[in-house]
Amino acid sequence: xxxxxxxxxTRAVDDISFDLHEGETLGIVGESGCGKSMTALTLMRLLPxxxxxxxxxxxxxxxxxxxxxxxPEMRKIRGRKMAMILQDPQTxxxxxxxxxxxxxxxxxxxxxxxxxxxxxxxxxxxxVQALRMVNVADPERRLASYPHQxxxxxxxxxxxxxxxxxxxxxxxxxxxxxxxxxxxxxQYLNLLKxxxxxxxxxxxxxxxxxxxxxxxxxxxxxxxxxxxxxxxTVRKLFSQPAHPYTQALMASVPRLEERVEKLxxxxxxxxxxxxxxxxxxxxxxxxxxxxxxxxxxxxxFEVEPNHAAACWLHDRPSPPAPxxxxxxxxxxxxxVRLPLSAPERGLGGEVR
Amino acid sequence: MNDVVLRLEHxxxxxxxxxxxxxxxxxxxxxxxxxxxxxxKRGETLALVGESGCGKSTTAKMILRLETPTxxxxxxxxxxxxxxxxxELRRYRTRVQAVFQDPYxxxxxxxxVRDIIAETLIVNRKVTSAQVAERVQELLAxxxxxxxxxxxxxxxxxxxQRQRIAVASALVSDPEVVVLDEPVSALDVSVQAQxxxxxxxxxxxxGVTYLLVAHNLATVRYLAHDVAVMYLGExxxxxxxxxxxxxxxxxxxxxxxxxxxxxxxDVERQEIVLRGEVPSPLNPPSGCRFHVRCPWAMEVCSHVxxxxxxxxxxxxxxxxxxxxxxxxxxxVWPADGSMLMPAPPAPPExxxxxxxxxxxxxxxxxHR
Numbered sequence: 001x002x003x004x005x006x007x008x009x010t011r012a013v014d015d016i017s018f019d020l021h022e023g024e025t026l027g028i029v030g031e032s033g034c035g036k037s038m039t040a041l042t043l044m045r046l047l048p049x050x051x052x053x054x055x056x057x058x059x060x061x062x063x064x065x066x067x068x069x070x071x072p073e074m075r076k077i078r079g080r081k082m083a084m085i086l087q088d089p090q091t092x093x094x095x096x097x098x099x100x101x102x103x104x105x106x107x108x109x110x111x112x113x114x115x116x117x118x119x120x121x122x123x124x125x126x127x128v129q130a131l132r133m134v135n136v137a138d139p140e141r142r143l144a145s146y147p148h149q150x151x152x153x154x155x156x157x158x159x160x161x162x163x164x165x166x167x168x169x170x171x172x173x174x175x176x177x178x179x180x181x182x183x184x185x186x187q188y189l190n191l192l193k194x195x196x197x198x199x200x201x202x203x204x205x206x207x208x209x210x211x212x213x214x215x216x217x218x219x220x221x222x223x224x225x226x227x228x229x230x231x232x233t234v235r236k237l238f239s240q241p242a243h244p245y246t247q248a249l250m251a252s253v254p255r256l257e258e259r260v261e262k263l264x265x266x267x268x269x270x271x272x273x274x275x276x277x278x279x280x281x282x283x284x285x286x287x288x289x290x291x292x293x294x295x296x297x298x299x300x301f302e303v304e305p306n307h308a309a310a311c312w313l314h315d316r317p318s319p320p321a322p323x324x325x326x327x328x329x330x331x332x333x334x335x336v337r338l339p340l341s342a343p344e345r346g347l348g349g350e351v352r
Numbered sequence: 353m354n355d356v357v358l359r360l361e362h363x364x365x366x367x368x369x370x371x372x373x374x375x376x377x378x379x380x381x382x383x384x385x386x387x388x389x390x391x392x393k394r395g396e397t398l399a400l401v402g403e404s405g406c407g408k409s410t411t412a413k414m415i416l417r418l419e420t421p422t423x424x425x426x427x428x429x430x431x432x433x434x435x436x437x438x439x440e441l442r443r444y445r446t447r448v449q450a451v452f453q454d455p456y457x458x459x460x461x462x463x464x465v466r467d468i469i470a471e472t473l474i475v476n477r478k479v480t481s482a483q484v485a486e487r488v489q490e491l492l493a494x495x496x497x498x499x500x501x502x503x504x505x506x507x508x509x510x511x512x513q514r515q516r517i518a519v520a521s522a523l524v525s526d527p528e529v530v531v532l533d534e535p536v537s538a539l540d541v542s543v544q545a546q547x548x549x550x551x552x553x554x555x556x557x558x559g560v561t562y563l564l565v566a567h568n569l570a571t572v573r574y575l576a577h578d579v580a581v582m583y584l585g586e587x588x589x590x591x592x593x594x595x596x597x598x599x600x601x602x603x604x605x606x607x608x609x610x611x612x613x614x615x616x617x618d619v620e621r622q623e624i625v626l627r628g629e630v631p632s633p634l635n636p637p638s639g640c641r642f643h644v645r646c647p648w649a650m651e652v653c654s655h656v657x658x659x660x661x662x663x664x665x666x667x668x669x670x671x672x673x674x675x676x677x678x679x680x681x682x683x684v685w686p687a688d689g690s691m692l693m694p695a696p697p698a699p700p701e702x703x704x705x706x707x708x709x710x711x712x713x714x715x716x717x718x719h720r
Contacts, residue, residue: 031540031541031542032540137628151629153629154629181403181404181567181630182403182567182608182611182612183403183607183608183611183625183626184403184629185611186610186611186613186623186625186626187625187626189613190623190625208540208541209613209615210541210615211612211613211614211615212613213615214613214614214615214616214617214619215613215617234617235617235618238615238616238617248542249541249542250615252541252542252544252545253541253545253570253615254544254545254548254568254570254571254573254574255570255573255574256569256570256573256597256609256612256614257614259573259574259593259594259597260574262549262552263545263548263549263574264545265542265545265546265549266542266545266546267546269510269512269543
């Protein structure tokens with residue numbers, strides 16, 4: 001059960017595993033190029049072809065392996081069971097079709113009986129309702145608009161309506177508010193939270209903003225250079241970050257509540273994904289690195305229940321409990337599971 | 353030390369909206385910046401904060417002489433900037449410099465870093481090539497690049513390093529004012545800290561004045577000495593940073609603070625969610641421009657523009673809530689920010705039965 005996405009010879013996403021429970025929000029945090037978006041595209045099976053290849057692993061949606069599905073089967077899952085909201089709403093909407101046409105297309109995904117009489121009116125009513133759901137004022141009039149007539153925040157709401165209207169099980173939100181102004185961002189985040197409460201959808205929230213993670217997520221996974229270095233409940237992650245990278249990243253965020261004289265900054269930059277070091281990928285920048293770190297990639301160690309970090313500093317005599325952190329008895333809705341890394345993996349991995 | 357280096361007086365920029373191709377008719381005015389008054393103290397940082405379209409970049413452009421003001425003036429050391437010409441103007445171009453948001457588009461891809469940095473010196477100042485080389489070397493070191501990296505091209509650098517190059521080229525002519533237009537918002541978190549530390553240390557070293565255009569309040573607190581909050585072309589609040597962050601007064605500033613999410617879960621905070629979006633500057637609302645979104649709006653706000661008041665010395669705010677002639681003796685607005693806001697209208701409930709199709713309603717039932 002390995003999941004290796006390989007983009008050319010770049011190991012964009014390497015050996016990651018996480019669970020997503022019903023109605024839960026999982027944050028995926030990291031800097032650009034750390035594999036956040038590639039993970040999202042892997043889950044949706046939307047990776048650029050033929051450059052990207054999934055080398056191994058499983059993506060289990062309600063126990064069903066998505067990686068084993070054929071393309072026609074995947075098309076039935078995309079939009080219906082798993083939907084996605086991207087950063088730039090401009091690229092998610094087609095500029096030459098009206099909002100009504102585009103919403104109807106999303107809503108139609110649920111219905112095969114398009115030939116039925118009165119279907120058009122029903123669809124229209126649903127579209128109005130979908131817009132109302134995302135707090136678009138005057139939805140009847142908005143249906144006739146084209147994307148360029150809407151503001152960025154409004155467009156992102158429409159995209160949200162399209163994603164949530166078919167009632168997916170999982171919603172992948174890839175930096176949905178990065179392009180929005182802060183007061184609009186707050187509106188949108190509250191909207192997503194309310195939609196989640198009403199529909200019970202599970203959300204994977206991809207972001208680089210720790211403030212957004214703190215507000216939106218129940219659990220979070222920190223990515224670095226294509227791997228998860230730490231994951232756990234948001235509360236534990238923020239109160240006691242266990243991985244040196246998470247600690248450094250949090251220390252380098254300027255504070256709103258207090259004035260600091262000098263910010264902590266991580267020197268250097270993340271390694272190139274086609275030229276990764278043998279050991280821990282953060283070791284060259286890590287202030288705590290020792291011999292072992294540069295030799296072998298660390299296993300995941302459970303720092304405390306529901307909180308694991310891939311760092312040798314947490315190697316204790318007791319056998320470490322493996323990832324993924326299981327929820328309280330409930331079956332994960334979506335599971336991406338992979339074992340701990342073996343030294344011989346990597347470029348030697350077979351391309352399937 | 354704290355003398356005024358740059359002063360903006362009644363600075364206004366209106367853009368004409370025209371109709372027709374040959375015979376262009378003005379059909380309206382976009383009031384991008386309206387009656388702006390600001391002073392920049394030497395060696396300090398003034399931050400302009402606001403959302404997109406509030407006029408902060410237009411203000412920066414007028415300071416850089418990239419836009420001509422409709423009315424009002426910009427003074428650098430008492431000289432009217434927009435009246436400069438010839439050699440004086442050429443000198444001005446070396447005295448005011450800029451660092452832009454995107455280091456990928458602000459550096460010419462065809463030129464070596466050394467030449468990019470040296471450009472301002474060569475174009476605007478009479479200096480020998482030896483002096484140029486020496487100065488470039490000095491700046492490369494100052495921004496943390498190695499001397500031999502001057503021979504490389506921009507594409508060989510990461511985003512953070514490119515921003516270092518942009519900073520070096522802005523500082524090479526020893527300017528008095530540098531306009532920083534969102535200097536870190538395009539960078540990764542860990543790199544942002546590097547660049548912010550660099551900007552801070554360079555200010556201490558060279559005594560340069562920064563005009564920081566930014567939307568991230570945490571960044572602003574770290575870098576700025578004074579903050580001006582803009583909304584729809586106007587300054588709604590203006591104060592020393594610590595005073596403003598200690599007790600933001602204007603409802604819009606409070607909303608901005610509430611929208612800046614702290615990187616900590618379970619922080620108790622009053623959440624002010626504003627109604628709607630920023631109205632078009634083409635037809636800004638009458639009275640206080642913020643009143644259509646303001647949770648505390650009163651009747652008077654819709655037709656009378658608020659005066660600029662100073663509830664505490666040095667803290668300027670344009671809001672009727674602090675006007676004793678309007679509010680009378682009752683002090684409804686405690687300065688500690690403890691005022692409660694009216695509850696927002698309840699969001700419409702989603703009708704689940706309609707939104708789910710039959711087949712799915714069955715399968716969904718099993719998951720619940």
